[in-house]
């Protein structure tokens with residue numbers, strides 16, 4: 609049976625990448641050792657590291673005036689590092705609240721800064737992206753932080769906000785490399801790798817050079833972007849194997865048409881799944897405003913139908929999906945329902961299999 613893994617993260621990786629990693633596991637390119645066992649200062653690993661950065665730069669078209677950092681600590685550490693480094697003597701930062709991850713970023717930033725929540729979708733249960741003309745931005749804010757894709761609620765921006773001269777900061781953990789972006793619109797982009805790039809343990813930061821080097825004195829070296837920028841992300845031992853795996857994913861992306869091809873495939877996959885939900889006569893429902901539905905994380909609920917209220921419908925759905933090899937469809941514990949994460953590495957066949965099952969399930973219960 610073919611298994612399709614719809615986990616929100618850590619998430620599915622391209623099979624071809626896993627196979628290559630397997631083939632190279634014990635003896636990388638005749639070096640006689642695994643990448644895991646190599647000195648991070650050695651010629652071989654340095655080559656892997658440099659290639660991964662070069663490929664990432666090429667794929668995203670990252671201008672040379674931006675630093676690419678390979679860090680650890682996940683997106684969660686960036687919730688702290690962003691305000692610590694980017695306040696630059698200012699007192700306040702603007703945050704856009706579009707869901708669970710925005711809220712976490714906001715709570716952490718409050719430890720270091722006054723936070724102006726310039727816009728929020730909490731009034732309608734985090735189900736939409738607030739229109740830019742409703743944002744109460746502060747011209748003196750140190751930066752504007754937003755979450756382009758809310759992994760839990762399944763809400764995604766399909767536009768990049770124009771916030772003028774104030775640096776724009778984006779937590780792209782769950783949609784980086786899924787669609788074309790103009791990096792020059794951003795002051796800083798960060799992403800945990802485990803959704804759309806590679807295994808957990810690697811965090812990618814893309815930061816405009818002029819925003820580096822303004823940390824307050826006394827900030828621990830590991831929390832200062834400058835430490836990592838000045839040392840090519842090798843101030844301490846980087847997550848070498850995670851970077852190697854990310855590098856394999858970047859090569860896979862290049863071989864498969866790059867970001868433009870991913871974006872086309874992701875659009876097709878998401879359209880297929882949302883169309884099935886919308887055509888189910890309310891058996892499946894997506895709570896997200898149509899224009900703001902995520903291409904990466906498709907959240908939906910099952911409706912109890914007819915007179916026969918079936919409290920176990922969710923459980924039944926998950927059990928039957930599991931039996932078909934459609935795994936990890938349970939929604940986040942904070943929102944319930946279902947969530948199908950369909951990142952770059954999810955083939956269209958996986959979405960087709962899911963849609964086929966969903967239609968059958970709805971018919972059997974309808």
Ligand SMILES: *Cc1c(COP(=O)(O)O)cnc(C)c1O
Nearest residue numbers: 682683684709759779781782800
């Ligand atoms: C998964 C996720 C996080 C948390 O990432 P960690 O690496 O666990 O810290 C933060 N923001 C978004 C948008 C996410 O999807």
